[in-house]
Amino acid sequence: MSIHTHTHIYKLASKLHVQSGYTVIFFKYLICKNTIYTFIVPFLISMLILCQPHLLLVSVEIFLQALEDGLKRADADPSVKAVMICGENGKFSAGADIKGFSSPKRRGIALGPIVSLIERSEKPVVAAIEGVALGGGLEVALGCHYRIAHVKARMGLPEVTIGLLPGAEGTQRLPRLVGVPAALDMITTGKVLCLVIPPKGVKICSLPDVDALFCNSIFLPPGQPLGPRRLSLKPVPKLPNMEAFLSEALVKVKKQAHGCLAPELCFQAVKAATEQPFADGVRREQELFNVLLTSGQAQALQYAFFAERAVQKWTTPSGASWKSASPQPIHKAAVIGLGTMGRGIVTSLVKAKIPVVALEQDLEYLNMGRKAVMFLLEREAMKMEQGAQTLDFHNPARLQFTVDFDVLRDVDLVIEAVFENMALKKEIFHKLSRICKPGAFLCTNTSALNINEIASATSRPQQVIGTHFFSPAHVMKLLEIIYGHHTSPTTIATAMQLAKVLKKVGVVVGNCFGFAGNRMMFPYAQQAVFLLEEGSRPEAVDQVIEDFGFRIGPFRMSDLAGLDVGWRSRKGQGLTGPSLPPGTPARQRHGHRYSPLPDLLCENGRFGQKTGKGWYQYEKAGGRTAKPDPWLHSFLSQYRDTHRIKTRFIDQEEILERCLFSLINEGFDILAEGIASGPEHLDVIYINGYGWPKHRGGPMFYASTVGLSRILAKLQKYSEAHPDVPGLQPSAFLKKLVAMGNPPLKEWMSYLSRPNNKL
Numbered sequence: 001m002s003i004h005t006h007t008h009i010y011k012l013a014s015k016l017h018v019q020s021g022y023t024v025i026f027f028k029y030l031i032c033k034n035t036i037y038t039f040i041v042p043f044l045i046s047m048l049i050l051c052q053p054h055l056l057l058v059s060v061e062i063f064l065q066a067l068e069d070g071l072k073r074a075d076a077d078p079s080v081k082a083v084m085i086c087g088e089n090g091k092f093s094a095g096a097d098i099k100g101f102s103s104p105k106r107r108g109i110a111l112g113p114i115v116s117l118i119e120r121s122e123k124p125v126v127a128a129i130e131g132v133a134l135g136g137g138l139e140v141a142l143g144c145h146y147r148i149a150h151v152k153a154r155m156g157l158p159e160v161t162i163g164l165l166p167g168a169e170g171t172q173r174l175p176r177l178v179g180v181p182a183a184l185d186m187i188t189t190g191k192v193l194c195l196v197i198p199p200k201g202v203k204i205c206s207l208p209d210v211d212a213l214f215c216n217s218i219f220l221p222p223g224q225p226l227g228p229r230r231l232s233l234k235p236v237p238k239l240p241n242m243e244a245f246l247s248e249a250l251v252k253v254k255k256q257a258h259g260c261l262a263p264e265l266c267f268q269a270v271k272a273a274t275e276q277p278f279a280d281g282v283r284r285e286q287e288l289f290n291v292l293l294t295s296g297q298a299q300a301l302q303y304a305f306f307a308e309r310a311v312q313k314w315t316t317p318s319g320a321s322w323k324s325a326s327p328q329p330i331h332k333a334a335v336i337g338l339g340t341m342g343r344g345i346v347t348s349l350v351k352a353k354i355p356v357v358a359l360e361q362d363l364e365y366l367n368m369g370r371k372a373v374m375f376l377l378e379r380e381a382m383k384m385e386q387g388a389q390t391l392d393f394h395n396p397a398r399l400q401f402t403v404d405f406d407v408l409r410d411v412d413l414v415i416e417a418v419f420e421n422m423a424l425k426k427e428i429f430h431k432l433s434r435i436c437k438p439g440a441f442l443c444t445n446t447s448a449l450n451i452n453e454i455a456s457a458t459s460r461p462q463q464v465i466g467t468h469f470f471s472p473a474h475v476m477k478l479l480e481i482i483y484g485h486h487t488s489p490t491t492i493a494t495a496m497q498l499a500k501v502l503k504k505v506g507v508v509v510g511n512c513f514g515f516a517g518n519r520m521m522f523p524y525a526q527q528a529v530f531l532l533e534e535g536s537r538p539e540a541v542d543q544v545i546e547d548f549g550f551r552i553g554p555f556r557m558s559d560l561a562g563l564d565v566g567w568r569s570r571k572g573q574g575l576t577g578p579s580l581p582p583g584t585p586a587r588q589r590h591g592h593r594y595s596p597l598p599d600l601l602c603e604n605g606r607f608g609q610k611t612g613k614g615w616y617q618y619e620k621a622g623g624r625t626a627k628p629d630p631w632l633h634s635f636l637s638q639y640r641d642t643h644r645i646k647t648r649f650i651d652q653e654e655i656l657e658r659c660l661f662s663l664i665n666e667g668f669d670i671l672a673e674g675i676a677s678g679p680e681h682l683d684v685i686y687i688n689g690y691g692w693p694k695h696r697g698g699p700m701f702y703a704s705t706v707g708l709s710r711i712l713a714k715l716q717k718y719s720e721a722h723p724d725v726p727g728l729q730p731s732a733f734l735k736k737l738v739a740m741g742n743p744p745l746k747e748w749m750s751y752l753s754r755p756n757n758k759l
């Protein structure tokens with residue numbers, strides 16, 4: 001970090017981390033005080049600022065030292081009238097470098113005292129914010145006496161998202177600046193705010209470029225007192241009903257946290273600001289920060305942050321990679337099939353401003369699909385300010401509905417989202433291959449089917465790829481991207497780029513039944529049902545899984561998704577239904593244990609929420625409130641009697657371990673087979689697609705925290721008790737890692753001699 005000293009200038013370039021900017025709240029705040037010009041001009045007088053953008057990433061130690069030295073020099077130099085802290089290359093600061101954040105070496109490093117030093121300065125200190133001001137970056141701005149922002153700046157305190165709280169006095173200063181409700185909202189959610197439209201009646205002055213403004217000589221009025229500008233000296237604005245407001249806010253924070261500690265501790269820190277003087281509040285903030293730092297959740301969340309970025313750098317066992325492959329632009333797309341998935345996918349594309357052609361098999365389905373898509377889009381538009389105009393979905397150039405395949409001639413990419421039926425998919429792909437222009441990419445939205453077989457119906461298998469969306473497709477962040485034998489690197493890169501444009505997290509995986517996500521889900525769901533056979537109840541299993549932090553347990557999930565979906569798939573696989581060979585034992589398939597319970601429920605018309613009955617009962621068909629169902633309990637008893645299953649009490653530990661460890665076990669097989677190129681991939685899939693609690697880092701990270709030896713020992717124990725359940729037999733790769741002394745997660749893949757591509 002460099003500090004620029006000119007005759008009258010001190011520019012402290014902030015580089016806690018490189019990227020950076022500014023926030024709405026402050027912008028609004030400035031605007032409310034009057035327009036931005038009347039605010040800036042009087043206070044920047046006699047400060048000649050030269051903004052010379054340069055970009056560097058420096059260590060926190062160097063940054064803090066430089067900031068401290070610069071401030072001291074500025075204070076001591078009589079020729080300096082004021083100080084401006086700004087970022088470089090149009091960015092203020094994205095906060096601290098998170099890498100190694102929790103390491104003991106970094107623990108002693110504190111930004112808070114420097115922020116205090118800034119605030120104590122006898123000369124006006126101004127934060128000039130462009131780009132992003134996040135975390136420690138924003139806390140530095142809060143220590144300044146003035147904050148000015150570019151209209152496009154983004155600001156936030158995202159520490160909560162990495163398991164921490166703003167520990168540089170931010171929880172004490174922000175409520176003093178913006179009030180408790182707004183501060184709580186920002187600090188407990190970590191949301192990043194940006195100014196999209198001005199508040200009603202407020203005129204935003206044109207500030208096309210902060211640099212341009214600062215390059216002018218501006219003068220501060222002499223004798224402007226700084227005391228009132230110091231946030232630590234301001235009282236927290238009172239609310240008439242502070243106590244009631246805080247109790248309500250706490251309930252909300254806890255409800256949304258699903259076992260994650262950071263939001264509640266963020267709340268406690270802000271609450272301290274409302275109850276204690278600044279210095280005591282800061283001490284409380286520090287105590288709470290230290291609890292979080294050593295909680296283990298912070299490490300899991302920071303791991304998840306980097307895992308999400310690591311999966312963008314995809315590779316395949318054949319050597320294709322993000323480095324050498326370039327995505328092709330998608331100017332126009334098509335979606336085939338307007339069922340639940342297709343509707344969500346169309347909505348996602350429209351939101352991403354990609355013109356879409358939506359196709360159905362006949363006019364009746366088309367009209368139903370059109371209505372549903374319009375409904376979703378209207379709802380999305382209502383959530384976005386200026387949404388309807390921006391999305392412009394009534395414009396046929398943006399969104400066209402058709403039953404005519406010929407309309408797809410000029411699209412760049414097609415996403416087929418019809419039923420999970422191989423024959424139907426192949427028929428469609430054959431047609432697409434003939435109709436679409438040669439360069440068009442053909443994607444199939446499937447959750448399990450073989451990409452190679454679908455591609456074989458086309459004359460362009462290199463442009464065929466699986467794009468597994470998660471329901472609701474316009475909401476869920478995960479996009480599992482499945483390459484086949486012949487899929488080209490350009491096709492993978494294009495699908496990954498599409499994920500990015502749709503604001504989703506794309507994860508590239510290999511082709512096998514269920515791919516990575518659902519393949520790991522099978523043993524988990526299977527264990528859940530086996531537990532019912534042995535004596536448990538849906539509500540008991542769900543409770544354990546939800547207490548672990550999942551948003552929704554396996555039975556509530558099954559009711560939500562519809563039991564008929566799995567039933568259809570099992571019928572297709574010949575596991576149940578008319579194609580089941582006569583004489584097949586009720587609870588065995590191919591020599592392995594099988595539970596017909598889900599099939600029996602379907603035979604009884606219990607498809608879940610849609611029929612008002614499934615593993616639970618609901619107030620009506622389509623109802624959402626799950627209630628334990630006495631009918632199901634007595635059905636389970638009869639079932640156990642019929643099959644002479646001895647009922648026993650199953651404790652929470654067994655429920656959790658059998659469900660989660662079998663899922664993790666499958667994950668090790670997936671890694672060994674080269675279906676996923678690293679444990680991070682499986683973790684990102686589970687966090688973004690299956691509701692795995694992020695503060696536990698994903699299943700493979702969780703396994704590393706539990707200890708692989710323990711997982712292996714437990715799997716051995718359960719598989720001895722259930723020798724006919726392959727999902728409980730420990731993976732050879734897991735055994736190998738334990739034999740190698742339980743190496744850290746980042747080294748696991750190096751213990752595979754050569755990933756074996758199953759394609």
Ligand SMILES: CC/C=C\CC(=O)SCCNC(=O)CCNC(=O)[C@H](O)C(C)(C)COP(=O)(O)OP(=O)(O)OC[C@H]1O[C@@H](n2cnc3c(N)ncnc32)[C@H](O)[C@@H]1OP(=O)(O)O
Pocket residue numbers: 017019020060094095096097098099109110111132134135136137158159162167168306309310
């Ligand atoms: C002394 C302690 C004081 C204060 C505490 C803190 O400040 S905690 C940190 C608070 N800040 C954050 O949490 C910001 C996290 N980063 C982001 O939100 C985004 O990365 C950002 C800055 C908005 C940029 O987004 P963009 O989509 O443009 O890029 P991307 O996310 O892919 O990031 C690019 C590469 O930068 C790495 N990176 C980003 N932020 C950090 C960080 N805070 N620490 C370390 N590294 C960071 C990211 O991993 C990417 O790396 P790459 O190797 O290219 O994958």
